[in-house]
Amino acid sequence: MTAIDNSRDALNATAGGVAASNGAPTRPSGLAGIPLLAPDAAKQTKKEFTSDQEVRWCPGCGDYAILAAVQSFLPELGLKRENITFVSGIGCSSRFPYYLDTYGMHSIHGRAPSIATGLATSRPDQNVWVVTGDGDALSIGGNHLIHALRRNVNMTILLFNNEIYGLTKGQYSPTSRVGQVTKSTPMGSVDQPFNPVSLALGAEATFVARTTDTDRKHLTGILQAAAEHRGTSLVEIYQNCPIFNDGAFDLIKDRTQQEARLVHLLDGEPVQVGPEDDRKTLVRMPGGGLEFVPAASAEGADVVVHDAGADDPSQAFALSRLDSPEMTHVPMGIFRSVSRPTYDDGVRAQVEAAVTTAGGPATDDDLAALLRGRDTWTVA
Amino acid sequence: MSSKTVQKLDRVVIRFAGDSGDGMQLTGDRFTSETAAMGNDLSTLPNFPAEIRAPQGTLPGVSSFQLHFADHEVLTPGDAPDVLVAMNPAALMANLADVPRGATIIINTDEFTKRALAKVGYAENPVDDGTLESFHVHPVPLTSITVEALAAFDGLTRKEKERAKNMFALGLLSWMYTRPTAGTEAFLAKKFGAHPEILEANLTALKAGWNYGETTEDFASSYEIAPAVMPPGTYRNITGNTALAHGLVAAAHQAKLPLVLGSYPITPASDILHALSALKRHNITTMQAEDEIAGIGIALGASFGGAIGVTTTSGPGVALKSEMIGLAVSLELPLIIVDVQRGGPSTGLPTKTEQSDLLQAMFGRNGESPVPIIAPSTPADCFDAAFEAVRIATAYRTPVFLLSDGYLANGSEPWAVPEVADLPDLQVEFASEPNGVDDKGEPVFHPFLRDPETLARPWAIPGTPGLEHRIGGIEKADVTGNISYDPDNHDKMTRLRAAKVAGIAGIPDLAVEDPSGDARVLILGWGSTQGPIAAAVRAVRNAGHSVASAHLRNLNPFPANLGEVLRSYDRVVVPEMNLGQLSMLLRAEFLVDVRPHTSVRGLPFSTVDLADVILTHLEELK
Incomplete structure (x- = not known):
């Protein structure tokens, strides 16, 4: 599986921000305002970001690969460890913070985005991450997820999607497929699943990407882009649960099949799938629908060119709808990455403006004036 | 003319x-x-x-x-x-x-x-x-x-x-x-x-x-x-909700910490959200959340980051926040939960007053989950109670309940505005250094190594180098804070959390008013019933009878002398706007047969009715 190098080039990190692919003004970086390591400091290592706690996931769990990727990637940010905080909810994935030697909070089921919102807004010097799963984020915590996305709080949400409840031992989740037989659906699930990417795009998300646990290079590239995005970045990570839903993503992990199924979203490029000798191109049909046609026959057709930075999320949404339970075509990469003012910057700006307008931080006299109010009387 | x-x-x-x-x-x-x-x-x-x-x-x-x-x-x-x-x-x-x-x-x-x-x-x-x-x-x-x-x-x-x-x-x-x-x-x-x-x-x-x-x-x-004779001072008229908001602002000022409110609109607490939203100039951040749970989540996240996290709500909102309050108990972080009580259950009487959330505040969480409770007694007292709640929360790293009610929230009275110079200093120290060594003798940080005096754990905020640590709602090992399922450790941690709250210092003894000195009946109230009780007691005394009165402001922990006070009267009558919640606590804790007098009409007690109740009790003891 190829990584996302092209879009990485387009979103190349610079000192203060990220250059947009279309020459638009420099975008503020998600890392702006966070102290950096001294330029002459020794290069950080994966080991420094690894806590002394024994990792307790099941053997073969996809979480190990994600953890290893994150531990290796974090030194690349060039931040001090004390300026990174991971907040999680409940579930297998939510044990994640215990294994990183940063600040961390393992909170309660579904609520991590709210806690992270409070932290990110009050502490602009913190690089805030949320680690969650399909049950945590999309079921019990669905409300907090959509509101974090629409507010665009500066943080990165890693949504480990294994399409099952693991920690509670194998019940179906809001991303389990219709018909899936689990402990709580012995006759098959009748629930329509969420498509996390479609959901996020519908919730006004400014950064939405999908990657997978086993493609380290792709995963790392997405993590980098997500961290640099200022606002809420949602990263869906397909993750295998070897105990309760083993092989859920085999069709796109199998080397003989993945090339025909994985659709790599490359910014500014036509959306294509398949090996070189059987390449298909996505085109817009007269009715408005998207369809893959043989590359050769796409000439002159309305070819879909990926534009992650488009203001209008319609095309990104349409790409997310290429998904199907059969995994015939599975888009991977950055669906959307647009710049929009963040909630936390806005909240802080109002407080700062109020303080500045009033002539600086409140003094004892200012407090006394507040307490007295407008109508006082004196008893001698 | x-x-x-x-x-x-x-x-x-x-x-x-x-x-x-x-x-x-x-x-x-x-x-x-x-x-x-x-x-x-x-x-x-x-x-x-x-x-x-x-x-x-x-x-x-x-x-x-x-x-x-x-x-x-x-x-x-x-x-x-x-x-x-x-x-x-x-x-x-x-x-x-x-x-x-x-x-x-x-x-x-x-x-x-x-x-x-x-x-x-x-x-x-x-x-x-x-x-x-x-x-x-x-x-x-x-x-x-x-x-x-x-x-x-x-x-x-x-x-x-x-x-x-x-x-x-x-x-x-x-x-x-x-x-x-x-x-x-x-x-x-x-x-x-x-x-x-x-x-x-x-x-x-x-x-x-x-x-x-x-x-x-x-x-x-x-x-x-004619003007009333009042102690010298500068006065203003103030409602309970305004006084409570100002108390929080003053406490944050004296703690030299930012205050972050996460809240969801609910009657009769919304005016506190409105008031604090207008006070950004005092380094107050307010966030209107998507729901009650997110409101307290935002507050707790801010507390983790070193701010004074506050959430404001009423009874139905407390029900939704319960799990997050439990997390705050487990994490041992400061947090203020303001419950402006109203008639319940469920939606109940949104605009009417009641004191029926006492047991919810006391016990409304899973597990052994002690939370200090302070109940202001008058609209102006909401200022002092809020200030005190912040003191306890920050000094003991604990969530604190502030139990106001609809009567205090919207009612008003003259308030002798305090001098800022007279307000106590609430500054606390964040942890800045490792506080232990590992088996190799290297310095390490133990997030659950307690202060021997207060049993409070260190407040080590993100951004502090060398103190990186992880905390969570799973039981933590004493001292190290690592996940622990050890039976003895859980027993110890449960008792430590209880002892920390039980041992909160600075709670004044319960003061009893008994002008004649020979009263056999004590009228004991809490929260917003202070005014009606005091007026009824005054009427009874003016009629030539002896009766003692006292008012509880700290509901958890109780003042140290409470048991002694209860046992020194032949009869203790507890008027409250619920069906006997404080009475239940007192009976359980002190084995004293207190007599509840209850009313849930959505209105404060009538002075005349209360005076009759007191006279009946006096009569019975004759």
Whole structure:
């Protein structure tokens, strides 16, 4: 599986921000305002970001690969460890913070985005991450997820999607497929699943990407882009649960099949799938629908060119709808990455403006004036 | 100059009652401000429906505002009004039962039409069928006089002119009780500054009301109530919700920490959110969350980051926040949970007062989950209680419940504004250094190594180098904070958390008032019942009986001497606006057979009723 190098080039990190692919003004970086390591400091290592706690996931769990990727990637940010905080909810994935030697909070089921919102807004010097799963984020915590996305709080949400409840031992989740037989659906699930990417795009998300646990290079590239995005970045990570839903993503992990199924979203490029000798191109049909046609026959057709930075999320949404339970075509990469003012910057700006307008931080006299109010009387 | 006589009174209770859209709360607020400016002691009771505009002219749509003011100390908003202003038949019907014989009733006769009377079931007009013959009735065509007074205002519709009738009523009452109207004029100028004609119309209506009192023969005299004797100081009038918001701001100022409020709108707590939202200048951050849970999540996240996290709500919101409060207990982080109690269960009575969340605050979480509880006793006391809640939360790294209620929230009283220099310093130290060594002798940070004195754990905030650590809701090993499922460790941690809260220092002993020194009965209250209880006890003592009284402000932990106090009386009576929640705690904790006296009518206790209850208990012990 190829990584996302092209879009990485387009979103190349610079000192203060990220250059947009279309020459638009420099975008503020998600890392702006966070102290950096001294330029002459020794290069950080994966080991420094690894806590002394024994990792307790099941053997073969996809979480190990994600953890290893994150531990290796974090030194690349060039931040001090004390300026990174991971907040999680409940579930297998939510044990994640215990294994990183940063600040961390393992909170309660579904609520991590709210806690992270409070932290990110009050502490602009913190690089805030949320680690969650399909049950945590999309079921019990669905409300907090959509509101974090629409507010665009500066943080990165890693949504480990294994399409099952693991920690509670194998019940179906809001991303389990219709018909899936689990402990709580012995006759098959009748629930329509969420498509996390479609959901996020519908919730006004400014950064939405999908990657997978086993493609380290792709995963790392997405993590980098997500961290640099200022606002809420949602990263869906397909993750295998070897105990309760083993092989859920085999069709796109199998080397003989993945090339025909994985659709790599490359910014500014036509959306294509398949090996070189059987390449298909996505085109817009007269009715408005998207369809893959043989590359050769796409000439002159309305070819879909990926534009992650488009203001209008319609095309990104349409790409997310290429998904199907059969995994015939599975888009991977950055669906959307647009710049929009963040909630936390806005909240802080109002407080700062109020303080500045009033002539600086409140003094004892200012407090006394507040307490007295407008109508006082004196008893001698 | 008026030729009318001026009579001196020592106290008056006035109730303004009308339709929800008649502006009775505003009228009451303005009269209160005028009264405060006169130096009277006072207490207020707004009473309004949950609906913003219930069907016009109906009983459910009646909104009222009661004000008690005097030349001496005022403890309650008063049981029965001396003056009722009834703006329509519904207001008269809803309030008449509370008005004692001989009281004054001012009636807006314009609204007593056949249709309006029929709407509430009056077959005859009570103004002239003898219903009101034992009252001193002033029939005033308030609406039409107001419209007439505004005849020159060509730019206003009749409806707009009618809307100024509350200012006419305020002007009339201001004349009756010789209240200055300058403050109201300034208030109107600010409110209607952008609409000069409406401003002018309101000022004209106010003046017309005043002149009406002065000139018509119906009002024979006006009244004066001398200023109350109060301790020296600078005073202002303040509601409980405002005092609570200011207490939080003052505490954050004295702690030199930012305050972060995460909240979801709910009656009757929303005014605290409004107040704090307007105080950004004091480094106050407010976030209106998507729900109650996110509100407290935001607050807890901010506390983790080193701010004073606060969430404000009422009973139904507390139910939703319970799991997050449990997390805060487990994480041992500071957090303030403000519960402005209202009638329950479920949605209950959103705009009416009750004290029925005590057991929810005390026990409403899974597991052994102790949380300190402070309950302010008067509107002004909300300031001190909020300040104290922040002290305990930050010093002991614990969530703290602040149990206000609807009566305190919206009621108001004069408040002796404290000097900032006299406010205690609330600064606490964040951890900055490793506090232990590992097996290799290397310095490490132990997030759950406690202060031996307070049992508080270190508050080590993100951004502090070398103190990176992880905390969570899973049981933590003592000292290291690592995940631990060890049976002995859980037993130890559970007891440590309980001991930390039980050992909170600085809680004053319960003070007992027993002027005769020979009382056998103790009346023990908590929270907002202080005023009615004190007034009832005063009445009983004035009648020559001995009775002791005490009031609890700290519900968890209790004052250290509470058991001793309870055991030194033959009988302890506990009046509370629930079905006996404090009584249950006291019986369980101290094995004392306290006698509950309970009421859940959505209204504060009546002084007269409480005095009767006390007398009955005294009688039984004879």
